[in-house]
Amino acid sequence: MSSAPSTAREARRKERLAAAPPAVEVDHVSKTFRLPHQQFHTLKERVLHPMRSMTYDELHALKDVDVTIRQGEFFGIVGRNGSGKSTLLKCLAGIYRPDHGRVKLHGRLSPFIELGVGFNPDLTARDNVVINAVMMGLTRREARRAFDQVVEFAELQEFVDLKLKNYSSGMAVRLGFATAIQVDADVLLVDEVLAVGDAAFQQKCFEEFTRLRASGKTIVFVTHDMAAVERFCDRAMLIERGDVLDIAGPHEIAQAYNELNFGRLVHDTPTEEGRYGDQVACEISDAWFEAFGERVAQIGTGTGLTAAMRVHFHQAVENPVFAFTLRNEIGHTVFAASSEWKGTETGSYAAGEEAVVRMEFHAVLATSLYKLTPSVARAGSGADTMDLREDLATLYVHATQDTGAILHLPYSLEVERG
Template sequence: MSSPTILVDGVHKEFRIPEEQVHTLKERVLHPVRRPSHHQFQALRDVSFDVGRGEFFGIVGRNGSGKSTLLKCMAGIYGVDQGRIFVDGRVSTFIELGVGFNVDLPARDNILINATMLGLSPRESRSRIDAVLDFAELHDFVDLKLKNYSSGMLVRLAFSVMIQVDADILLIDEVLAVGDAAFQQKCFDEFARLRRENRTVVLVTHDMGSVERFCDRAMLLERGRVAEIGEPQPVSMHYLQLNFSRDARDAEEAAANGGDGEPRAAAAPALRGRNAEELRAGDGSAEIVSGWFMNAEGEQVESLDAGLRCTFCMHVRFHADAEAPLFGFTLRNGADERVVSASTHKELAGESFKAGEEIIVYFGFENVLAPDRYGVSAVVAKSGSGAAWMDNRERFRSIVISAGDPSGAMVDLPFHMELQRQVTVEATP
């Protein structure tokens, strides 16, 4: 096996945080002998992992877990207190918005300065100005000082400079957090290009969709420690479960303390998967008891014929009152590609449910799916964005789609075809 491009071995990083800061000369004169007290903050604790050449590696974790600190250590911005970091290759970094920019200079000068700082020669930097401006779509603002740029314009410019550097390794921190939808799609296209060119990318993000879409592996940090390293989807689920389990604990503490002195029902415990393959997360205030498919005749089946209408059914039990919850399900094919997603984002906006109530939600659709075995996931979420899960069961069952004459495509859409022969009319002499 070839040696890794990045090797992080037993890294510790600690910060000394003052508990009382002296901000003025007057405070210093009035208290000349006072010694400021400090406390130690352990940002990283015995972090070890490696990244292979050409690998797209994701780093996820809640705010304050040490993600950005780790990336700065890898970039050489911070030194480490213990441990070692080896980086084999030329590095380009995108860590903080606008770092290295001089806001009193126009975009053209900042491109030259940043590209040179990242390792390009002055001649190479000048030759790539147009390419940077083309990607960032900032030709009309090239002579405008950066202090007059919006945050979106700054992130476009910084990212455009970074990808123009012929680096072997790219360290990227939350690049998609500021840009608009069009810029995000351009970033996705660049990520695909970097993968084709076998570049090594370390991506720090809170977007689990990007992790599952691009990353070969992912690592979860929690309070400065490595909580999990592995396939992107289980790591993403673990990350989300950490967020919601914290919410569940807070709810339990609030219920136990009860501000009005009246006893309250404790929040239901977080749910776990029923088998080794199933991934499950949520605060337990609702439970997806089961799910099944019905064919066009309303019969419960384990396989479906392509081209006919079918229905997915969810049996849900509520353990706490719920106001306008969201229900949804997803189908993934054998290649783990998301093929179908549906939710009641608008359909059940006014419905509310009581603790102890049980319901069945029906999703009917025309089955145009290609023959395959599909993994079924289902979710019940609190009103709003759909991310605050009450229960989320990933791949908790499967359904087989069969067809007599498969096309080989992801879906088999019904279509209408006509043939018209061209009639040749000879000119009359």
């Protein structure tokens, strides 16, 4: 899509969601689990040690979670393992009852929150689909009608009469997800179990997310996939050890999640707006675009283009990871590159030295304003950021024709008379 229609469409969606009534209300919800110090496995143990079961630790899984999700909103919940994401989803589904606060849902709910929940391993896929569909509100006649669509989506036609205990985890995920989306639900709860599926099925699920999002369904989505958060979510929540650290736009939450994982607490104040890392070992002093050997602020689509950054080293650094991210004006990531992905040895640098890093590519880009985010990280995966300067350089790309696409790829077209 071109930037202008996309911007207008996203603006209309935001306005519509802001005016929409609530679909999910989480009102100051807290949930605590008691973990006994002694667990008994026999009656004899319990009789001999009656007092041991009186002591326990408390796990505060959720602490005063308060959020309202609007009808038609695609809402992400992200956080590290053990942060309370799945506990919150189970409170929404009614599996857990909150210790404090309340949860209110408006409309029919379709939960897909844990692999195998609601499935009987000793029954066939056919029986499980019908039973689960009925449990989620369909009549038996509706469930039987939906069966063919479930099996077709899950691509399990050859295994419908096989008992579920003989299914692989990936096959069970496909069956469960396909069943959940056949219910004409107003609110869908989807946990990160989709990660069990293969790449082809995950893409199929994402295409279904696009359809559900466009049709106005409310989706609450737990995931570790920040690309999916930025691709689908209208808003997202970052949760850590039961505390809600932030509720914001998908890009802000994805950035905060990455920073939380890589050692910087998200509520720490950045050194300046849009800048992350401590800049102790090195810092990015400049970034720009080049074409035909000159710095440029605008170019035509299809032009050979170079993105560049200048890095000054304050300490000795071995083989740093240099990376670039290019986003359009509505914040969609259209391109990313890293020396780590290319397997490039970047060298050793002493204190006081500088490096100029250039990335060359063809700007087969639609008309839009593009923003360049350079970063430099310690050797490894590129996760340990030393300096990242968001949207440091900008470039306007113009084209003679607006195709409505994100990219203007070169192509050939032939017509033969039939």
